[in-house]
Amino acid sequence: MKGARVAYRYAKSLLNLAVEQNVLEPAYNDMKQIAAVCNESRDFVVFLRSPVIKADKKISAINAVFGGKLSPITSGFVNIITTHRRENVLAEIANSFVAQYLAHKNVAKAEVITATPLDATLRSRILDVVKRSEGREVEMVEKVDPDIIGGIVVRVGDRRYDGSIARKLRQLRKDFSHNAYVSKL
Numbered sequence: 001m002k003g004a005r006v007a008y009r010y011a012k013s014l015l016n017l018a019v020e021q022n023v024l025e026p027a028y029n030d031m032k033q034i035a036a037v038c039n040e041s042r043d044f045v046v047f048l049r050s051p052v053i054k055a056d057k058k059i060s061a062i063n064a065v066f067g068g069k070l071s072p073i074t075s076g077f078v079n080i081i082t083t084h085r086r087e088n089v090l091a092e093i094a095n096s097f098v099a100q101y102l103a104h105k106n107v108a109k110a111e112v113i114t115a116t117p118l119d120a121t122l123r124s125r126i127l128d129v130v131k132r133s134e135g136r137e138v139e140m141v142e143k144v145d146p147d148i149i150g151g152i153v154v155r156v157g158d159r160r161y162d163g164s165i166a167r168k169l170r171q172l173r174k175d176f177s178h179n180a181y182v183s184k185l
Contacts, residue, residue: 007092030074031097038091049088107137113145113153
């Protein structure tokens with residue numbers, strides 16, 4: 001819990017600074033990239049959390065991983081948190097920044113899970129339906145999970161719509177297990 005609070009505060013300070021300097025979009029793109037790398041590479045996160053490795057080595061490794069593609073504000077921010085020994089929460093800071101950016105822009109994040117990849121027309125139809133139901137802009141994250149067999153699962157915030165075949169089969173199994181029918185034979 002303490003790490004989440006620290007991450008929230010650092011992300012909030014970067015968001016405020018980016019808004020003040022009118023570089024919010026580049027900072028958002030950079031933090032989204034950092035979050036993606038941290039979410040995909042466990043080794044990178046373990047490297048950042050290692051207390052044995054010196055801060056200057058971590059800074060040079062971060063610069064090597066991102067290849068100098070980070071904007072000056074994000075690069076400076078990462079250098080500051082690394083020199084202050086807070087690089088161990090960089091993944092949480094990046095994820096918190098992305099969430100705060102979406103809240104700042106009044107954009108909902110929708111997670112759409114399907115059994116097969118979506119085509120362009122179906123993607124746009126789903127996006128339109130979710131936009132109408134939310135009444136605001138929506139950023140859609142698509143995931144493919146063959147275990148749902150068919151249908152769709154949509155999560156927006158703490159709400160979830162489950163129209164998957166797997167859920168319907170579970171419901172049928174539950175209904176049949178509570179069958180009150182008794183044969184008189």
